[in-house]
Amino acid sequence: MPRDFYEVLGVPRGAGDDDIKKAYRKIAFEHHPDRNPGNKESEAKFKEATEAYEVLRDTEQRARYDQFGHAGVGQGAGQAGGFSGFDLADALRAFMRDFGGGSGFEDLFGGDGRRGPPRGDDLQVRLKLTLEEVHSGVEKKIKVKHLKRCGTCSGRGGEGEARCGECQGRGQIRRVQQSVFGQFVNIVPCPRCGGEGSTLKDLCRTCEGDGRVSETETISVKVPPGVRNGNYIPLRGMGDAGHRGGPAGDLVVLIDEKEHAIFDRDGDDLTVELPVSFTTLALGGKVQVPTIESEPVTLDVPAGTQSGKILKVRGRGLAGLRGGRGDLLAHLRVTIPGKLGSNDRKLLGELAKSEAFQPPKPARGLFDRMKDAFAG
Numbered sequence: 001m002p003r004d005f006y007e008v009l010g011v012p013r014g015a016g017d018d019d020i021k022k023a024y025r026k027i028a029f030e031h032h033p034d035r036n037p038g039n040k041e042s043e044a045k046f047k048e049a050t051e052a053y054e055v056l057r058d059t060e061q062r063a064r065y066d067q068f069g070h071a072g073v074g075q076g077a078g079q080a081g082g083f084s085g086f087d088l089a090d091a092l093r094a095f096m097r098d099f100g101g102g103s104g105f106e107d108l109f110g111g112d113g114r115r116g117p118p119r120g121d122d123l124q125v126r127l128k129l130t131l132e133e134v135h136s137g138v139e140k141k142i143k144v145k146h147l148k149r150c151g152t153c154s155g156r157g158g159e160g161e162a163r164c165g166e167c168q169g170r171g172q173i174r175r176v177q178q179s180v181f182g183q184f185v186n187i188v189p190c191p192r193c194g195g196e197g198s199t200l201k202d203l204c205r206t207c208e209g210d211g212r213v214s215e216t217e218t219i220s221v222k223v224p225p226g227v228r229n230g231n232y233i234p235l236r237g238m239g240d241a242g243h244r245g246g247p248a249g250d251l252v253v254l255i256d257e258k259e260h261a262i263f264d265r266d267g268d269d270l271t272v273e274l275p276v277s278f279t280t281l282a283l284g285g286k287v288q289v290p291t292i293e294s295e296p297v298t299l300d301v302p303a304g305t306q307s308g309k310i311l312k313v314r315g316r317g318l319a320g321l322r323g324g325r326g327d328l329l330a331h332l333r334v335t336i337p338g339k340l341g342s343n344d345r346k347l348l349g350e351l352a353k354s355e356a357f358q359p360p361k362p363a364r365g366l367f368d369r370m371k372d373a374f375a376g
Contacts, residue, residue, distance in 0.1 A: 002070050024053035037228035038059030050091035093122050096262035120240035127253050131260040135292050135318050137225035144219055147212040147240040153204035155245040158210040164193035171197035194243050211244035221253050226321035229257035238351040272319045275335045281305045290317050290328045307334035322328025
């Protein structure tokens with residue numbers, strides 16, 4: 001059973017619109033995917049808070065919710081889709097609509113987050129990046145199939161206007177819907193004129209009156225260094241064009257980071273498993289550590305270093321989204337040869353007799369404590 005929407009946002013039932021907006025903004029910024037990459041719990045809280053906000057910010061939906069609870073704003077209330085399919089993309093679009101100017105990427109790429117009706121649909125694409133591209137930043141070309149403004153009629157859809165006969169020029173119609181909770185009256189845009197209140201006398205033959213045509217376009221996406229899996233870049237006006245001259249929606253580019261063959265990522269730090277010989281750990285020596293730039297760095301391994309030791313190379317990790325750079329962490333792992341020659345076996349046999357190569361003795365009293373434990 002979903003949580004109460006007022007409880008989700010932490011506001012009382014009589015909260016005003018400004019209080020609801022402030023409460024949502026605080027939660028959304030705390031759990032936004034950009035600030036919590038890969039954190040499924042934060043992602044769920046971000047979606048939950050956005051869903052609650054979308055209901056409580058709307059006067060009609062809030063009234064139904066106050067009367068009937070979740071059933072009043074779901075499919076049981078007669079809505080076209082309710083919130084049963086509310087996903088992360090929906091949550092991101094809602095957040096960008098009202099708080100686009102402070103989402104992190106907006107600070108880098110601009111945009112004021114305002115929406116003007118009627119507006120085209122937002123589109124979403126995934127952009128796969130290698131760790132090297134994440135580190136250096138990259139400009140990518142992507143192909144997008146979207147609706148563009150018709151060049152023949154300049155998006156008007158045709159010539160000449162007449163008052164819509166279905167809505168009588170109001171642009172809206174009232175629909176009465178029945179549900180198990182009673183009768184609901186919804187005011188929706190007129191399906192014939194699309195909410196404009198007028199229709200065209202002569203439709204454009206190219207777009208058949210829609211004002212839009214489908215096109216595949218190649219778009220450049222500039223990705224700054226330091227992005228993470230789950231970050232997104234909004235490209236303003238690159239979604240579908242609006243119906244009959246309406247403004248275009250946005251294209252949301254989701255970052256999808258490819259797994260690296262050598263490095264693992266931990267924030268801006270990089271970790272690497274580095275195989276070293278037993279003799280290097282025992283006697284000390286130098287090791288070559290690979291870096292994201294492909295030029296290795298040389299590190300000193302002190303004599304007597306244990307397998308599993310982590311050597312840190314400061315400032316050789318990934319570039320940060322807002323500047324700086326992480327560290328490179330090399331995990332030393334001893335390698336054991338699979339096959340040994342007779343001379344190697346002889347030498348190792350001699351070493352095995354040396355006291356220095358014997359395993360350390362257990363702490364005094366360990367076996368006594370184990371006996372006591374079993375005896376009890």
